[in-house]
Every structure is written in C-alpha cells, then in structure tokens.
Amino acid sequence: MDFKSLIRDVPDFPKKGILFKDITPLLKNPQAFQKVIHQMAERYKNRNLNGIVAMESRGFILGGALAAQLGVAFIPVRKPGKLPWKTYQETYDLEYGKDTLEIHQDSVAPGDKILVLDDVLATGGTAAATIRLVEKAGGQVVEACFLIHLTFLNGHEKLKSTPLYSILQF
16 A cells, blocks of 8 residues: 555645645545554564553554554653653753653553654654653663654654664655
8 A cells, every 4th residue: 555645745834844744644544544553563563562652642643553453551652731640751952942741650660662653753852752751761662663754854863772663754
C-alpha cells in the first residue's frame, strides 16, 4: 500500500513557511491504518517491550493502537498540567523559546524496555526530551519509532545513540 499517497501536505500550518504533513487521511483509511500498526507490530513483537511511550497528540493514536496490538502498557507524555499524578518534567528548546513535557513518575519501572513512538520526527526536540524522560524514570529506550521522518530537518541528530525506525521518509 502506498502510504505516502495518504499523507496530505498543508502549506503554512501551523505558521507561514511550514509544510505540515497531515496523517489524518491515512487514519481515515481503515486498511491503511491497520497496515501501519501491523507493520510496526511485526517489527516489535519479539522485542519484549514493557511499554510504549507516545507523545500527545497524534502519537497517542499510533501508540495506543500499537500498545493494544502488542499487549503492552501505553504511557502518555503530555504538556505540563495535563497529567494528574506526580510527574517528571523535561524542558527542551524550540526554534523560538522552550517547551516542557511530563510523564508520570510511576509509569516506567527501572529497567523497563520502552519504545518511544510519535507520528513525525521533525527537528527532534520532542523525541529527545521524551527519551530523556524515560531514562529519568529508569527505563531503557530500545528504539524511537515514527510514521514519518522528515530527514531534511536532521532531527535524528538529537536522538544521538537511540536507534531510529520510520515507515516513511520525506
């Protein structure tokens, strides 16, 4: 199946000069969505994962589906003030300013094997901060997985030694 044909380009979103890769047409197609999750599940089914950490908001869609398919924990990473329990925080640089992500302190046990999952790897700040959160909680990130990797933005460089997998590259 040609997944790229189901990714819509949206110019000037969320701001002028950005060409946004919209995955909602792929999600709307049940066969394509199932095939994406199946492809990821095949890759990770024998990795003895304890959980999938996914970032809000589109990462939740893929992460929840994959966690259910693999029978492992789904662990959300959110913006500050959205998680109701004690959290670890990680602040990271954006193009203009900073942002912060949080994870529940009890969501990852020391030594847990974790897959970090999001829809798009762009500049890498969100993924790198999420990896640091998992490590702060004592987990071991086995790989970072993305539906789309925007290779020209070099976000993979911020992931340093973390192995990377993506289904699509632009």
